[in-house]
Amino acid sequence: MADMELVPVRTRILTDNDNIVDIIEKYAKGNVGPNDVISVAESVVAITQGRMTRPEDLKPGLLARVMCRFVPQKGSLSSAYGMQAAMNMEGEWRFFFAMVVGTLAKFVGKNGVFYELAGEQAALIDDVTGTMPPFDKHIVFGPLDPVGVAEQIKQRLGCFGATVADVNDLKRSRIVGTSSGLNPDLLAKILIDNPFGNASQKTPIVIIKNYAQAQAKALG
Template sequence: MQANEGKSLESTVDGITYERLPIKTHVVMDGDDLRSFVKQYAQDVIEPGDVLFVTEKIVAITQGRSMLVSDVEPRPLATFLSKYVKKTPYGIGLGMPETMEMALRECGTPRILAAAGISVISKALGRSGDFYRVAGERARAIDGPTEGTIPPYDESIVLGPEHPERVARDLKILLGNKVDVLIVDINDIGGNILGSTLDDELNDHWVAVLQDNPLGQGAQSTPMGILRKKN
């Protein structure tokens, strides 16, 4: 295994140094079975005591939670709200009508409107981030098309995964309880742990270990990896 370009194989957090080992795979497609996929690529490289981290995107794709942008017809409200979303170099987020439309469907129109209203007030007071705090994880987890992403996901919207905690537990059992499992939403500007077989109080620790996004978010084709403590 080798690091993705621009990333390090090691990270030290709270005095603990971890190797971060990306696992290269084929491109996950709708219809792939997550259990078979993880077993195929991870089972022979994990060691007892490792932590396997899996991107929320491949979990969602194998759950049938991705669609082409061209298949989403946004309502006028989605088009209006998307104009006020801050754009970043790291992804479109809800800043296009189609992804905002999916947020309205996933979270409900009242919640998204409440989030938008509070966001307007908080920005006037010099504070940011309230939109997603109110809208919740289901809105935060929506990924839009990103330049450089492997097709067909350069033209797709991927929603957040269903039941990530359950998925993490299932994968741990699948791998013989030799490792713990994290379902992660990590990008180049931050991250969240969506599902874990470890104590939730450690979530901030794992986000810090992964904060520079060692798997990348483009064409790397490394949708999962291993965290291994160095002796």
């Protein structure tokens, strides 16, 4: 049985004028087989969808300026601008309710409640410097319909599957969307060391070679 391998795919700088499926076909098609899975960074998918804004276009309100103080400094919601951008997408009072309940939940030892209640954008939004140049001065939202994007990639490339992943260098690996038949937990473990390079590396696509065999073995 062939060993599983992670193969980063180098591209040019991608913008909102690009279609992510077309880009993957152009740069990765020659190295993709029927047992492989194509993974792509969620922030890059969002950028190609135009899902971003500049901080200077936002006016953080009192609620955003106060609530951002309760978020750890490494989080994208720790700035008033990142907080306001996410609140604009999910609703200010939804965020406020989630923050209150989440804070109370921590007192009884339960973490992550805020992100469960605040909505998808609370976890997916990238504040400035959180994504690739030249968009490192932008706040980037989560992508639209990541499951649909993954299915389109799978159909176009003829691979075993595709996934849109939110991975960083802090050992946080979250699968945002996959094509049918894939195991999100296994994918998150495979991508935990963040093989993507969204900065000068320009490798927002990673082919997981021989994933089909690895999944079959993991599932017994």
